[in-house]
Amino acid sequence: MANVDVVMPQLGESLTEGTIIKWHKKPGDKIRKDETLLEISTDKVDSEIPSPVSGVVTKLLFEEQKTVAVRTVIAVIDTDESAKVSAPAAAAATPSKAAPVAPAPAKQASAAPVPPAPTTAPASGRFYSPLVLNIAREEGIGMAELEQVPGTGEGGRVSKKDLISYVAARKQGGIHFGVPAAPPSPQAPRIESNLKHVDTGDLAKKYPAPQYDILQMSNVLIKMSEHMVKSVHTSPHVQAIHEVDMTRVDAARRKNAESFEKREGFKLTYTPFICDAVVKALKLFPLVNASVEGDKIIVKKFINLGIAVASENGLIVPVIKNAEEKNFIGLARAVNDLATRTRTKKLAIADIEGGTFTLTNYGVFGTMIGMPIINQPQVAILGTGAIEKRPVVINDAIAIRSIAYFTLSFDHRIVDGALGGSFLETIVKLLENFDDKQAI
Amino acid sequence: MPKILTYIEAISEGLREEMRRDPSVFLLGEDIGAYGGAFKVTKGFIEEFGEKRVIDTVLAEAAIVGAAMGAAIVGMRPVAEMQFADFAANAFNQIVNNVAKFHYRTGVPVPMVLRLPSGGGVHGGPFHSVNPESWFLNVPGLKIVAPSTPADAKGLIKAAIRDPNPVLFLEHKYLYRHVKAEVPDADVIVPIGSADVKRPGTDITVLTYHTGVVWALEAAETLARERIDVEVIDLRSLAPLDTETILASVKKTGKVLILHEATLTGGIGGELAALVAEHAFEHLDAPVRRMASIDTPVPYAPPLEEFFLPNTEKVASALRSLAAY
Numbered sequence: 158m159a160n161v162d163v164v165m166p167q168l169g170e171s172l173t174e175g176t177i178i179k180w181h182k183k184p185g186d187k188i189r190k191d192e193t194l195l196e197i198s199t200d201k202v203d204s205e206i207p208s209p210v211s212g213v214v215t216k217l218l219f220e221e222q223k224t225v226a227v228r229t230v231i232a233v234i235d236t237d238e239s240a241k242v243s244a245p246a247a248a249a250a251t252p253s254k255a256a257p258v259a260p261a262p263a264k265q266a267s268a269a270p271v272p273p274a275p276t277t278a279p280a281s282g283r284f285y286s287p288l289v290l291n292i293a294r295e296e297g298i299g300m301a302e303l304e305q306v307p308g309t310g311e312g313g314r315v316s317k318k319d320l321i322s323y324v325a326a327r328k329q330g331g332i333h334f335g336v337p338a339a340p341p342s343p344q345a346p347r348i349e350s351n352l353k354h355v356d357t358g359d360l361a362k363k364y365p366a367p368q369y370d371i372l373q374m375s376n377v378l379i380k381m382s383e384h385m386v387k388s389v390h391t392s393p394h395v396q397a398i399h400e401v402d403m404t405r406v407d408a409a410r411r412k413n414a415e416s417f418e419k420r421e422g423f424k425l426t427y428t429p430f431i432c433d434a435v436v437k438a439l440k441l442f443p444l445v446n447a448s449v450e451g452d453k454i455i456v457k458k459f460i461n462l463g464i465a466v467a468s469e470n471g472l473i474v475p476v477i478k479n480a481e482e483k484n485f486i487g488l489a490r491a492v493n494d495l496a497t498r499t500r501t502k503k504l505a506i507a508d509i510e511g512g513t514f515t516l517t518n519y520g521v522f523g524t525m526i527g528m529p530i531i532n533q534p535q536v537a538i539l540g541t542g543a544i545e546k547r548p549v550v551i552n553d554a555i556a557i558r559s560i561a562y563f564t565l566s567f568d569h570r571i572v573d574g575a576l577g578g579s580f581l582e583t584i585v586k587l588l589e590n591f592d593d594k595q596a597i
Numbered sequence: 598m599p600k601i602l603t604y605i606e607a608i609s610e611g612l613r614e615e616m617r618r619d620p621s622v623f624l625l626g627e628d629i630g631a632y633g634g635a636f637k638v639t640k641g642f643i644e645e646f647g648e649k650r651v652i653d654t655v656l657a658e659a660a661i662v663g664a665a666m667g668a669a670i671v672g673m674r675p676v677a678e679m680q681f682a683d684f685a686a687n688a689f690n691q692i693v694n695n696v697a698k699f700h701y702r703t704g705v706p707v708p709m710v711l712r713l714p715s716g717g718g719v720h721g722g723p724f725h726s727v728n729p730e731s732w733f734l735n736v737p738g739l740k741i742v743a744p745s746t747p748a749d750a751k752g753l754i755k756a757a758i759r760d761p762n763p764v765l766f767l768e769h770k771y772l773y774r775h776v777k778a779e780v781p782d783a784d785v786i787v788p789i790g791s792a793d794v795k796r797p798g799t800d801i802t803v804l805t806y807h808t809g810v811v812w813a814l815e816a817a818e819t820l821a822r823e824r825i826d827v828e829v830i831d832l833r834s835l836a837p838l839d840t841e842t843i844l845a846s847v848k849k850t851g852k853v854l855i856l857h858e859a860t861l862t863g864g865i866g867g868e869l870a871a872l873v874a875e876h877a878f879e880h881l882d883a884p885v886r887r888m889a890s891i892d893t894p895v896p897y898a899p900p901l902e903e904f905f906l907p908n909t910e911k912v913a914s915a916l917r918s919l920a921a922y
Contacts, residue, residue, distance in 0.1 A: 288851045288882040316922070441914060441918060443921055576823060
């Protein structure tokens, strides 16, 4: 007989609690591993939580609609199927089984608060250029210390500049090797709700039916409201708008539409073309793929591309993780997968977290030009307007081209007009010069 | 008093001054006399110097080079023009077997200059756009210069004429009338074998020449606004190379982009990359990168030629990627 505690999973690092929406099992029910035990609701997504083990549900510790802190034990499952439901939780079991079990992302998150052990000499596999090794040798920096120098180069490489600024800080006494810097806060600060709860009764007097309807804001709406207000208070938003000639992309899309759909099982849209250009541009302008903490810029070495999707529950931004590793087809599949799962409500919390840059396509609603709000803590968002045929002048002749307006909203704390404009222009050029001969 | 000249005017002025200074200097080539040259480098020369010093030749490049070499051996200082650098191929045997080796074989100097109007970007197509430097870089005995500015063009044509042995003077057709700048009025010689720091910088070195200098300087201005400080080295002389200036710059910045308009494979970029790897390895903070025209004949259609050639944007993008490394 072995009792396994089921805990409220921490499905993403910014989450501190979850609400139990529905238990799928009663005490005494048998449950198979991976069978749904309960549904929980968090910031944006309702998730089904599978059972970590097969057995008999012996205890459900909270009622439905209760909000519970993460890692709190919420149920107990006895892996011995003959166990009596009323039996009190048995004391010990094998450590692996007795340990609180939660889905994989939670393990990752719960591991984060443990401060990293002082690094002595790990073979990190980081590459050091001949010059960096040379400077380190001259400055008397051993390999163990070099391993701790933060790198801002490609793939986190320690560049000459990184090492020189490290050496400068070291000489000024700002760095003492051996004392690890404070680990970054494992959890992003929880966003305080800035919406005051008001009583429907009082409001009903002020706004009587039937002239007025009073609607409760959904969780998603409340969160959207908080995020948007926080973003405009945090980032000085500046917009750059560029005209994009999408004719070649359109030609490539049309030409490949049939074969693509036959092969992939879904339609070829403009979105992967834009995603592809955005990812390429972000690689060239890593400062746009960043966030701000205090007086530091955090440059992300990975690209998690958020794509705003209007769902029936409201605005959701699922994220393509490690988009920098994906080619065009990979991006197309990821977009389709996220769009499908958004529609079918199969998104996991991990799917909507950790974005480093966001794409919003309001063009689908016919909007020509938008002024999107940055999805914090990111520093820029790209809005794409409707693609329409227009007469344009090319080489002093008037041609019919498929034209759209792209808006980049950027955080002028760290992104200036030169960087924002160059970044957007790079996206424009990539799309305008899209090789429509290439096989898709 | 310095004056403002185009690149092509600076070459003409250099030639004219040398012809006035030294009666042994004379010109020969196709249509260079009465017509003034295909690009008008020698316009007005036949009127000033007469047809014995400005000789219109038959359409036979091997004969032009051979005649120039013969004159040089007996003490004249001929400046032979190939109408387009592409046509030097017709004189290949004369250049690589005779002109390049004669001094080594006999001890007799061969003070001749071969002017090679080079390069693309002028919609000349596959037979009128070549950058021929790699044909000759592997031929010991030939000096090769390739100026990017009017002042360097004038200073190097003078140095080439005064050099006691053969010099190939690569003049870029795109630069002819696209580049206009101050040229010293005095008799200023640009020594062969000396590179020039066209823009000092601390982050990345661009090793380049000819049109590459124009692209690199424009890209450097763009990148300065992104806080990337690019140093542009104009090689000016491809053989011999100014290894001292090249290596000093690489050791300062630790990152190198080699840029040339000649096609990539077998280009001088490979030679420069090897030089840097051999002598500055411990100073490198990034892989040496090359940008050049793609490995095809020069296309005629303007959009294809644009795709084929490097340009300011392509250079800026390569520099950004190198800066981010």
